[in-house]
Amino acid sequence: MTLAFKPDETFRGDYTYRNSDAAILRFPFPFPEDRYMYSVNIEPHTRSGPTDVFRRPFDVDEHYIAECRDKAITLERDPSRCQALPHMMLAQWDTLELLMESLAADYPAHFALIKEGDDFGSRWTWINRPLGIEQSFIFGNPDTLPCEPFEYITRQAQGDFAICDQRDNNLFMDAGMVTSQADWSLAFDVGMSFMEWHGPVPLAHQAGVFERALKFLLMLRLGQPMRRLNWTMTINPRLDTSPESYPEWGPDRASLTPDNIGRKLHLRVELQTLWRLPRSNAILFPIRCYLASLDELARVPKWGARLHRVLSTLPPELVDYKGLTRFLPTALDWLAAHDDGRELPIGIEPGIATLTPR
Amino acid sequence: MMISDIKSRPIYRDLAPEPTASGHLLVVEGETLTPALLAAFASAFGPVAPRLHIWLVGGPQDVGAHPGRLWRLGSLADVEDSLSCASRGFGIGDRLYVSGTEPFLWRVAEAAGHVGFASGQIQLHHAGSLRRRVWCTHCHSITDDVTTHIADCAGCGRHLLVRDHFSRRLGAFMGVMVDAEAPGQVPAREEVFA
Numbered sequence: 001m002t003l004a005f006k007p008d009e010t011f012r013g014d015y016t017y018r019n020s021d022a023a024i025l026r027f028p029f030p031f032p033e034d035r036y037m038y039s040v041n042i043e044p045h046t047r048s049g050p051t052d053v054f055r056r057p058f059d060v061d062e063h064y065i066a067e068c069r070d071k072a073i074t075l076e077r078d079p080s081r082c083q084a085l086p087h088m089m090l091a092q093w094d095t096l097e098l099l100m101e102s103l104a105a106d107y108p109a110h111f112a113l114i115k116e117g118d119d120f121g122s123r124w125t126w127i128n129r130p131l132g133i134e135q136s137f138i139f140g141n142p143d144t145l146p147c148e149p150f151e152y153i154t155r156q157a158q159g160d161f162a163i164c165d166q167r168d169n170n171l172f173m174d175a176g177m178v179t180s181q182a183d184w185s186l187a188f189d190v191g192m193s194f195m196e197w198h199g200p201v202p203l204a205h206q207a208g209v210f211e212r213a214l215k216f217l218l219m220l221r222l223g224q225p226m227r228r229l230n231w232t233m234t235i236n237p238r239l240d241t242s243p244e245s246y247p248e249w250g251p252d253r254a255s256l257t258p259d260n261i262g263r264k265l266h267l268r269v270e271l272q273t274l275w276r277l278p279r280s281n282a283i284l285f286p287i288r289c290y291l292a293s294l295d296e297l298a299r300v301p302k303w304g305a306r307l308h309r310v311l312s313t314l315p316p317e318l319v320d321y322k323g324l325t326r327f328l329p330t331a332l333d334w335l336a337a338h339d340d341g342r343e344l345p346i347g348i349e350p351g352i353a354t355l356t357p358r
Numbered sequence: 359m360m361i362s363d364i365k366s367r368p369i370y371r372d373l374a375p376e377p378t379a380s381g382h383l384l385v386v387e388g389e390t391l392t393p394a395l396l397a398a399f400a401s402a403f404g405p406v407a408p409r410l411h412i413w414l415v416g417g418p419q420d421v422g423a424h425p426g427r428l429w430r431l432g433s434l435a436d437v438e439d440s441l442s443c444a445s446r447g448f449g450i451g452d453r454l455y456v457s458g459t460e461p462f463l464w465r466v467a468e469a470a471g472h473v474g475f476a477s478g479q480i481q482l483h484h485a486g487s488l489r490r491r492v493w494c495t496h497c498h499s500i501t502d503d504v505t506t507h508i509a510d511c512a513g514c515g516r517h518l519l520v521r522d523h524f525s526r527r528l529g530a531f532m533g534v535m536v537d538a539e540a541p542g543q544v545p546a547r548e549e550v551f552a
Contacts, residue, residue: 080498185495191527199366200523243495243534250538326539
């Protein structure tokens with residue numbers, strides 16, 4: 001498949017990021033029912049799903065070039081967004097291999113990988129046409145790449161990546177490339193165990209959700225990746241909503257009005273996938289971020305109405321944790337105009353094949 | 359932003375020596391050592407006293423009766439040096455017990471990790487002040503001896519809300535700018551970690 005990239009759009013400053021009609025229709029809308037349900041909602045990451053974003057191991061979309069540029073800007077300003085503890089080198093190569101092979105197989109018009117062998121010591125050539133990169137290197141030898149292998153490949157991929165080392169019946173976040181996160185700090189969390197890095201999440205600890213999730217993840221199998229959706233809301237189409245840069249984006253939360261909220265408030269959905277890595281036995285945890293404004297979402301009638309209903313039933317702890325307190329009433333007023341009360345089918349698919357022109 | 363029931367905060371317990379361990383090292387932050395705490399150590403460590411070494415870091419000149427052999431160290435830096443230079447080294451049969459304020463506990467625990475102590479060989483006991491070491495999430499500086507729920511960052515000067523989210527690696531709590539969303543609106547400070 002050939003993508004029409006939008007290389008000049010921005011995720012900061014003038015915020016020119018927009019979704020095409022096709023991008024809206026493939027959006028991973030996260031709410032299958034009218035009521036908010038708190039659950040792990042994990043399922044196999046097969047090549048199928050309710051919209052197109054689910055159908056490839058690593059989704060590439062029209063925002064690819066612009067997102068990679070935004071990531072480079074963030075890393076330039078704060079190199080601590082990419083870290084790998086010393087024992088993670090094997091997992092770094094595992095990640096590079098998985099991403100290069102997947103991208104080359106699913107997007108042959110845009111990426112190619114030429115291997116002279118599968119094992120460490122083999123000469124590989126990587127071609128990334130959208131970013132204009134051609135790189136030959138020796139698989140397993142970090143000195144033959146311009147930076148460490150994990151940073152090298154994740155600079156060329158949309159979304160964030162964490163690698164969890166597995167030991168002592170636990171997972172430890174021992175590497176990460178984190179430039180489009182929903183308000184958590186890699187520099188603070190690196191090295192933490194599973195329960196520690198989830199420490200701030202409300203409600204789920206009491207429900208035993210994390211014990212069950214950890215037990216499940218420790219048994220994750222090679223070749224059987226899993227996925228789940230997570231979500232929050234972000235003012236402006238901003239990828240870098242890190243705690244590090246909170247002084248820059250925090251004031252935006254007080255800037256919403258009934259007139260601008262449709263354009264400025266975005267549903268931020270994370271497609272999180274989980275991959276057992278073959279050599280290191282670590283788990284790769286990609287967190288791919290999708291943004292759509294209320295204006296864009298409401299062009300799908302089912303989604304506008306459902307978002308109104310789900311946000312009306314959100315527990316107060318989650319309203320606080322997700323940072324929605326200041327503007328949720330304004331958002332609900334805006335969304336109410338898109339909810340006529342009719343019955344909506346279960347499921348997250350848009351239910352329409354084309355959008356009505358605006 | 360609320361201060362919630364955050365689970366990354368460690369839970370500390372009274373020290374309980376493992377009788378079958380081959381060596382016992384108790385590292386105590388001297389200024390937190392009260393007569394009552396010393397009596398508790400004497401009772402708990404009595405059965406293993408022949409194999410006990412106590413490293414007392416700063417604090418009182420006259421300790422009085424105590425179990426095991428007592429060594430005096432001037433500062434935390436001396437603990438770190440002594441751990442890495444201990445001539446016979448430490449083995450998997452040895453146990454480390456640390457008692458003091460939270461920043462003290464985690465600096466000793468980190469230094470012990472560097473010389474090969476596994477987490478299962480280390481017990482931590484909180485004593486003394488609840489003051490916190492705070493890590494600024496914006497400039498990544500450390501501010502020590504924080505006793506209020508809002509503190510000025512020693513690095514960038516921002517007013518930080520001290521959260522309960524804790525990093526063992528940094529031995530510090532996370533601090534987040536309290537007035538980012540409404541600049542200048544800083545709540546009154548309360549002494550909560552005395």
